[in-house]
Amino acid sequence: MTKRILIGKIVSSKNKNTVVIKVERKFRHPVLKKVLKRSKKYHVHYESGNYKVGDNIRIIESKPISKLKKWKVLEN
Numbered sequence: 001m002t003k004r005i006l007i008g009k010i011v012s013s014k015n016k017n018t019v020v021i022k023v024e025r026k027f028r029h030p031v032l033k034k035v036l037k038r039s040k041k042y043h044v045h046y047e048s049g050n051y052k053v054g055d056n057i058r059i060i061e062s063k064p065i066s067k068l069k070k071w072k073v074l075e076n
Contacts (some may be wrong), residue, residue, distance in 0.1 A: 003025065003060050004060070005059070005060050006042070006059050007056060007057070007059075008021035008022055008042065008056070008057065008059065009021060009055070010051055010052065010054060010057060011041065012053065014051060017044055018042055018043055018045060018046075019043075019044050019046060019057075020042070020044070021041065021042055021044055022039050022041050023039065023040055023042060024038070024039045025039075025076045032058040042059065042061050042071050043068040043069045043071070044057075044069065044072065045071065046072065046073040049073065057074075058071055058073075059073055059074055060072055
C-alpha cells in the first residue's frame with residue numbers, strides 16, 4: 001500500500017519534535033457545483049531541523065508514534 005504525501009503550512013512549532021500543520025483541500029460541491037475549501041490540522045513528528053510558523057512542508061504517512069502523531073516530515 002502506498003503512503004500518502006501531503007503539503008501544508010506550519011501553524012505551531014512549540015512542542016519538542018512535533019509541528020502542527022494545516023492542510024487545505026479544494027473540492028466541487030456535488031449539488032451546488034461550487035468550489036469549496038476545507039482544512040485539517042495534523043500533528044507531525046520530526047527528528048531534526050529548524051521549522052518555524054509559516055513554512056510549507058511535505059509530510060508522509062507513517063506508523064503511529066503517539067496518540068495524535070501518525071505523520072513524519074518528508075525531507076526535501
